[in-house]
Amino acid sequence: MPELLQKIPNAPVTWVGAVDWNVRNFHGYKTSLGSSYNAYIVEGSEKVAVIDSVKAPFSSELMDKVKQVVDPAKVDYIVCNHAEPDHSGSIKDLVKLCPNAKVVTNNLCKKMLGMMNDTAEWQWQVVRDQDELSLGDRTLKFITSPMVHWPESMYSYLVEDEILFSMDSFGQHFASSKRFDTDYEWPLLLRQMKEYYANILMLFGKTIQRAVKKVAGLPIKVVAPAHGLILTDRIPDVLAKYDDWTHLRPEKKVVILYDTMYDSTERMAREIYRGAADAGCEVKLLRLRENDLTKVADEILDAAGWAIGSATLNENMMPTVGAAMTYLKGLLDPADKPVMSFGSHGWNGKGVDELNKMLEAMKANVVTETIKSKFRPTPEDVEKCYQAGLELGRKALEHYESKHTEAAE
Ligand SMILES: Cc1cc2nc3c(=O)[nH]c(=O)nc-3n(C[C@H](O)[C@H](O)[C@H](O)COP(=O)(O)O)c2cc1C
Ligand SMILES: [Fe+2]
Ligand SMILES: [Fe+2]
Known part of the structure; x- marks a missing residue:
């Protein structure tokens, strides 16, 4: 059963990801509430971008959803924020589905994708830190975030709508039919976010602080991570928690x-x-x-x-x-x-x-x-x-x- 398409309110952005209801072991992490792989479509007045993809077994779900939102021939860009296969695993299928799309990523991520896929036929647009990409009335900006939690990882930021696509950071392993932090109680979101941070990101406190500092000057209305719920109301609470966790500031x-x-x-x-x-x-x-x-x-x-x-x-x-x-x-x-x-x-x-x-x-x-x-x-x-x-x-x-x-x- 394909999951519902969900729109980010007041923005030309649709969630087209996949919910992994039954995963209980994510490379050793016991995901008691399952997970999700979040991918998004951004529709500008002139260009359309897909942001990230899903784990390979969910590829056909992503393809179906993209087709429901846009004519695949009209997809201009496939943005890859992180080469780890839980997010890049179905880019190869997106490339086939969207014949006119260029894969947009940084040079290191391009190299990594080349080590994981046969990329001979792929078209590329390589971006650097702070580069912008116009979609017409919308602009994507790329902010590299090395070692959050891989060397090639980067954020994408939708300037006009103030949405940060934050890949694994601020993520949670949490399967859900609803997409937003406002749909669930804070203690549940916090529990999942803390467990995720501890198991995936704990080693990277310093590099996460650096990445957060890089985006601190940007107005951010929405944080759209690559796993779990999209954050709208809870951004200050989450940032406060990340400040404690990245500094390993403990409880008694x-x-x-x-x-x-x-x-x-x-x-x-x-x-x-x-x-x-x-x-x-x-x-x-x-x-x-x-x-x-x-x-x-x-x-x-x-x-x-x-x-x-x-x-x-x-x-x-x-x-x-x-x-x-x-x-x-x-x-x-x-x-x-x-x-x-x-x-x-x-x-x-x-x-x-x-x-x-x-x-x-x-x-x-x-x-x-x-x-x-x-x-x-x-x-x-x-x-x-x-x-x-x-x-x-x-x-x-x-x-x-x-x-x-x-x-x-
Ligand atoms: C299968 C087995 C192997 C053991 N190997 C050792 C050993 O190599 N060296 C040692 O000092 N004690 C060894 N012991 C003894 C245990 O360390 C000892 O019984 C200890 O009190 C067990 O602590 P516990 O009650 O917390 O399990 C072994 C015990 C068992 C059952
Ligand atoms: Fe990752
Ligand atoms: Fe991930």
Whole structure:
């Protein structure tokens, strides 16, 4: 069933994207509410542009929708803001459908598209940062946004209608029949936007700040991202959240990640939890067997401190802990949130040793000594865990203060 076409009010812009209701795993990200790939048609008085495309399996939906809006022979431009296949995957079909269209993108994106497609027959219009393209009574302006979140990514801006096509930034994995932020409650939009930021964009705080600064001077009435809802009312709220997230400005929260086979490491985690809570932090306890990486990233994004623990399994940490560390090493930079490690073992503590190597590799800000217990933690081990949790909580509060003072300056 094709999704409805939807117009952006008071602008010659129609959403022609696809809703992916059933995707539950987007390259590892557990998309519990599905997703959408947003593409748009902009109809100027003289020229017509399609902005972005959809993931390849949804290509025929996009082709049908384009045909419903315009005669494909009248499409002059296919703008590509980002070469990742979830948005560029059906450009090849658009090129066939629209024989007179040029693919409009920057030079690097053109090269990338050439590595993913047979582009021998494509016509191109290469644009640079700040270039404008006239559609008659409408103008598209291109603003490069390197590493948001790929090197070739760029924004397109519809000058007269003040619409920013922001590709992945400000996106959310959220399948919906309605298209706008005003159609849903803010807490739901915020939840999806935060989870998306944490899992896709967390590493790119600095480059996103740069990109946001580049468009800050432009009047923006609408932000039309490449995934999820289009923003109209909530733009200031979203920008405030992005300011916190891109600066990794935390809540007063400690997250404890761990896995266990016979509950000794769990017992340790619970004492660290008590300590950090007594220090005044909100604490979240996530056993990694039950909590997926998507949830881990989402909770770590606004944590002021974290603890990571593992039982030793075959001279290593448990694979769930290894996966979480690998994922966080990729996302957390700088890894300056206070952290501690812990775990139970039987005859050597190699699991936690391996874990510590990964903390070292990510240049983590380790603030207490590692705590190891042999099999079931002794009362002394339990007390050590409580004290370490207390110390971690205090350091997390200091981290919170320093990040928020920095913001006030
Ligand atoms: C399959 C298996 C492999 C293990 N491998 C090791 C090991 O290589 N080194 C070690 O010190 N302990 C090893 N242990 C012992 C556990 O680390 C020990 O039982 C620990 O207390 C488990 O902590 P937990 O209760 O949090 O699961 C192993 C246990 C199991 C069940
Ligand atoms: Fe992307
Ligand atoms: Fe995307």
